[in-house]
Amino acid sequence: xxxxxxxxxxxxxxxxxxxxxxxxxxxxxxxxxxxxxxxxxxxxxxxxxxxxxxxxxxxxxxxxxxxxxxxxxxxxxxxxxxxxxxxxxxxxxxxxxxxxxxxxxxxxxxxxxxxxxxxxxxxxxxxxxxxxxxxxxxxxxxxxxxxxxxxxxxxxxxxxxxxxxxxxxxxxxxxxxxxxxxxxxxxxxxxxxxxxxxxxxxxxxxxxxxxxxxxxxxxxxxxxxxxxxxxxxxxxxxxxxxxxxxxxxxxxxxxxxxxxxxxxxxxxxxxxxxxxxxxxxxxxxxxxxxxxxxxxxxxxxxxxxxxxxxxxxxxxxxxxxxxxxxxxxxxxxxxxxxxxxxxxxxxxxxxxxxxxxxxxxxxxxxxxxxxxxxxxxxxxxxxxxxxxxxxxxxxxxxxxxxxxxxxxxxxxxxxxxxxxxxxxxx
Ligand code: SF4
Numbered sequence: 001x002x003x004x005x006x007x008x009x010x011x012x013x014x015x016x017x018x019x020x021x022x023x024x025x026x027x028x029x030x031x032x033x034x035x036x037x038x039x040x041x042x043x044x045x046x047x048x049x050x051x052x053x054x055x056x057x058x059x060x061x062x063x064x065x066x067x068x069x070x071x072x073x074x075x076x077x078x079x080x081x082x083x084x085x086x087x088x089x090x091x092x093x094x095x096x097x098x099x100x101x102x103x104x105x106x107x108x109x110x111x112x113x114x115x116x117x118x119x120x121x122x123x124x125x126x127x128x129x130x131x132x133x134x135x136x137x138x139x140x141x142x143x144x145x146x147x148x149x150x151x152x153x154x155x156x157x158x159x160x161x162x163x164x165x166x167x168x169x170x171x172x173x174x175x176x177x178x179x180x181x182x183x184x185x186x187x188x189x190x191x192x193x194x195x196x197x198x199x200x201x202x203x204x205x206x207x208x209x210x211x212x213x214x215x216x217x218x219x220x221x222x223x224x225x226x227x228x229x230x231x232x233x234x235x236x237x238x239x240x241x242x243x244x245x246x247x248x249x250x251x252x253x254x255x256x257x258x259x260x261x262x263x264x265x266x267x268x269x270x271x272x273x274x275x276x277x278x279x280x281x282x283x284x285x286x287x288x289x290x291x292x293x294x295x296x297x298x299x300x301x302x303x304x305x306x307x308x309x310x311x312x313x314x315x316x317x318x319x320x321x322x323x324x325x326x327x328x329x330x331x332x333x334x335x336x337x338x339x340x341x342x343x344x345x346x347x348x349x350x351x352x353x354x355x356x357x358x359x360x361x362x363x364x365x366x367x368x369x370x371x372x373x374x375x376x377x378x379x380x381x382x383x384x385x386x387x388x389x390x391x392x393x394x395x396x397x398x399x400x401x402x403x404x405x406x407x408x409x410x411x412x413x414x415x416x417x418x419x420x421x422x423x424x425x426x
Contacts, residue, residue: 040092075111083321197213199229289301
């Protein structure tokens with residue numbers, strides 16, 4: 001193995017370890033028996049995340065928080081969600097962007113329209129980004145959202161029928177060709193359309209990945225997001241059942257291929273490519289330093305604190321009826337961990353203005369993160385010129401690894417709650 005490659009592998013290993021260690025502070029979540037009073041800047045605009053936790057059926061790679069759809073249950077959930085919207089309004093928050101994630105966000109259009117409309121009525125929301133699956137993008141349905149949603153992100157994952165069959169999406173959403181046609185039919189209805197693809201599926205070849213990327217570019221979408229397959233604790237068994245053991249050995253090679261194939265696009269962050277660089281993308285964690293999550297199982301990050309809403313639907317409803325919010329647990333980041341967290345999210349966006357970063361977080365990273373900066377420079381992951389850090393391609397890959405570790409930490413929290421370790425009785 002060449003010396004340079006050894007350094008790169010060692011850096012990937014070290015960076016993952018740093019993030020894993022940092023995530024341990026996340027994982028020291030405490031349950032909050034009492035009502036939480038959140039300290040925040042009433043003049044500031046935050047991002048609002050809204051979670052819709054329902055799907056008709058589940059995909060084996062998906063670790064998101066969700067329940068099987070039941071219309072009555074969903075209607076009742078939306079009612080409490082709107083109640084929570086009013087509560088964050090009464091708490092004094094201001095939001096200028098709304099991100100709706102799931103689950104299957106468009107699973108009950110009427111309720112969603114009602115809820116987005118209320119959010120727009122209460123807050124001066126300038127942009128709404130919403131996830132969707134390929135079954136809820138029929139032009140007749142989407143027309144209702146053309147004035148409500150600015151960006152729709154469609155989870156395609158792959159156009160390859162064999163992969164779609166293995167991840168149980170072929171029967172659910174149709175063949176690759178059917179999905180292509182569905183996207184072509186709707187692409188002009190919403191100002192920005194993104195499609196999500198996953199790479200590094202076990203047994204995926206370079207040819208199959210390139211084919212997916214080429215198809216994606218023919219559909220007229222303004223953004224393409226390419227996620228590495230995540231090794232979540234919540235999905236490992238179902239993925240192993242579908243594909244056999246997973247491996248990361250080809251991940252970096254695939255990533256280089258993606259960059260090559262999408263070189264005519266601007267990079268919004270390490271895994272999002274668009275025709276025109278935009279802050280409107282799937283990673284609200286990366287584009288917003290702080291955000292408030294509403295809905296069952298939603299996370300908020302505010303003032304160095306992670307807050308976690310009740311997962312279980314009855315508990316969520318009960319808390320929203322009785323308290324100002326549905327927070328059941330949380331953790332506090334030590335100051336250094338906060339700096340590292342923000343450093344990661346800024347680096348994930350590809351560029352970091354050191355002076356701006358230092359001023360925003362009242363720090364001096366040349367000293368506080370001297371070790372990390374040295375490591376990244378030594379591995380040729382970053383360049384620093386006139387106090388601006390820019391990622392190299394390898395740096396972008398490292399940022400992707402870091403974000404992947406971050407999401408894997410979040411999954412661990414979901415797994416803990418799924419096992420009911422921290423369930424709060426109300
Ligand atoms: S990938 Fe989408 S449709 Fe599949 S289980 Fe996850 S949220 Fe539901």
